[in-house]
Amino acid sequence: MNRQPPEDAQDHALHLSDRLDVPVLLRAGPERRPSRKQWEGAEQPWPGVAGVPADGWYLATTTWRQVIKAATGVGRDIDLWIALTPNLAINDLVSRISPLHAYLCLKEVKAPTPGAAGRRLFVNAVYRYGTERSAQSAFGYHLGMTMAQWICAGMMGLGPTQHVEAGGPNGHPGFLQASAQLPDLWGTHPHGPLHWLIEAKARRLIGLSDLNEGMKQLQGGSALMYGQSHLQVLCGTSLPAPWKWEEDHLFMTVDTLHIPGAPMHSGRAAPLPVDPAGSGPEAYVAEDDEALLLTTQSQMLMYRALAYGVVEDLRIVPLSSNRTARHHSDTGSLSLLEEDEETQAVRQRLADSPPDTERQMRGRPGVTDFISGRIPGTGTHVGMSRRLFASCRRLDTLQVEAAREERERRGPQPIMSGELLWDDEALEAVAQAERVSYFERQRFMGRREAVRTGFGEADELSWSTLLGGREPAIDWRRRRVLEGATPETYIAVEASDPVLRSVRD
Incomplete structure (x- = not known):
């Protein structure tokens, strides 16, 4: 049987670029808003993912x-409600991906350098004409958080981020004050300065006043350091x-300020060495317990979905x-698997001699x-390694x-007590107190x-055991998807993704 495809065979996953x-x-x-000439004229390639x-x-x-x-x-730090309602992890993921599909598109533009993609992100007609102002503002918040994560973790090597409202660096209780002016996120970088406080802003024609507001929030966080x-x-x-909206594409400004002071205790004897592939703590989970815990916590939403x-x-x-x-990509922390020759070779060997069982x-x-x-409903596939899944399973318990x-x-907490109707602030105060107590309980568990333990026992457990009796099929072909992986996580997008179709059609 001839296993080689004919010369004229085409597969979108190999020819479609994202x-x-x-x-x-x-x-x-922060400074005044950059001019069109400045952001349209950017051409210096991004230097890597190992820092700022x-x-x-x-x-x-x-x-x-x-x-x-x-x-x-x-900002993945799971509240107690989703621990008790894990099926809703799917809803959470849909809510994160779908707005990007709804309001963004890719358009071809002239590439200023040979290495550039020649495509940029624009808002689409649904955003412009079919969306009311309040929904546009909500999308701005969502997009701002997404792009902050993309630039910090995906392009600068920061580890997993956490929402400040679920607790800040060093466990200071001041970060849990929902009414205070505080940044959105914080995370830990494998090398100094160790902790980052992150504020995300996204606006139409974002300007100096918006960024100054963000600086006040960052300063509120710094006061607690x-x-x-x-x-x-x-x-x-x-x-x-x-x-x-038809002419202007998205661009970003990133304002950084190193606040000097005493070095922070990170839970380990010394900072992790710089990972040239920008994988953050994931690159060190085999030997560093803190890195494994950070990585596991960040993937609990994916674990519950799976x-x-x-x-x-x-x-x-x-x-x-x-x-x-693993293959290092200059486009971010993900290895692009269509460019990973070792993975392609592994899959070809499996295709030449298909295994009968998972163990085989x-x-x-x-x-x-x-x-x-x-x-x-998203055309997105998420996943993780066996050993990370087993670690998540233990943490889930x-x-x-x-x-x-x-x-x-x-x-049970009543929404109405007698004649008193609880307003949003009162309900948020109750929820915040529950979160604080919940996270405190976990600290001593x-x-x-x-x-x-989960990490160490993974190789002895079948996927059927890990998945509660479900028997997933082995798939080494992965057709019509564009795949990416970090040392412990996996993601793929389908060729029918609405944003990708905007440049294919």
């Missing part, structure tokens, strides 16, 4: 996969004016096991297996236990030990 360019200005503090580049204009060439991954992972060294990062995403949610097309996806020397596949040299599922204890301790 590369795009985003003009990004790095500077030391020097000030100046860059044309960051990335992929739509990297942007979607940012949307699914920004009490002299510890950290980095302020203000991410501004500019949407076009209504009369320029373990409990009604995901479609659940598949075991084989990749190359050579994770330390795992016995092949050079193979590691990830689980992947399709999020309904602790989070569910903590959530149940908190619910039993507090009992041996999380690091639990995720390390």
Whole structure:
């Protein structure tokens, strides 16, 4: 049987490109809005994902996969309600991806340099004509958070981000004050300055007044750091004016300020070495318990979607096991699997001699297996490695236990008490108190030990056991999807993705 395709056979996954360019200005503090000539003229390539580049204009060439991954992972720190209602993880993921599909499109533009993609992100006619002002504002918040995650984690190597409202660096209770002027996110970088405080802004024609407001929020966060060294990062995403929506594409400004001080304790003896592939803590999960815990916490939404949610097309996806020397992409922290020769070679060997069982596949040299599922209605597939899934499984047990204890301790909270109707602020105060108690409970439940146990037992457990009896099929073909992976996570977008179709049709 001839297993080679005919010479004229075509596959969209091999020929469709999801590369795009985003003009990004790095500077030391907010200034007036850049001119059109400046952001249209950006052409210096993005230098890598190992830290903050020097000030100046860059044309960051990335992929739509990297942007979607940012949307699914920004600020991931699960509240207690989703620990008790894990099926809603699917709804959460849909709410993160769908607005991007609804309001954005790619358009071809002239590439200023040979290495540029020649495509940029624009808002579409649905945003301009079919969306009321309040929905446009809500989308601005969502897009701002997504792009902040994309630039910080995807392009500068920051580790997983967390919402400040779920607790800030060092566990300071001041970060839990919802009414205070505070930044949106914080995260930990593998090398100094260790902690980043991040504020995300996205507006039509974003200007100096918007960014100054963001700086006040960052300063509110810095006041709670009490002299510890950290980095302020203000991410501004500019949407076009209504009369320029056809001509103006998205661009970003990133204002950074290093606040010097005493070094911060990170839970380890010394900072992690710089990872040239920009994978953050994921690159060190095998030997560093704090890195494993951070990575596990950041993937609990994906875990619950795969373990409990009604995901479609659940598949075991084989990749190359050579994770330390994985393919490095200059478009962000994701390895683009169509460019990863080792993974392609592994899959070709499986195609030439298909395994009959999961265990047989795992016995092949050079193979590691990830689980992947399709999020309904989005054309996006998310996944993770076996060992990360097993770590999440152990952490899930602790989070569910903590959530149940908190619910039993507090009992049902009435929305109306007598003649008094609780307003939004009162309800938020109750919810915030529950979150604080919930996260405090987890601190004393041996999380690091639990995720390390899961990590260590993964190779002894089948996917059927890990998935509660479900038997996913092995899929080494992965047709009509564009795939990306980090050391422990997986994402793919389908060729029918609405944003990609805007340049294909």
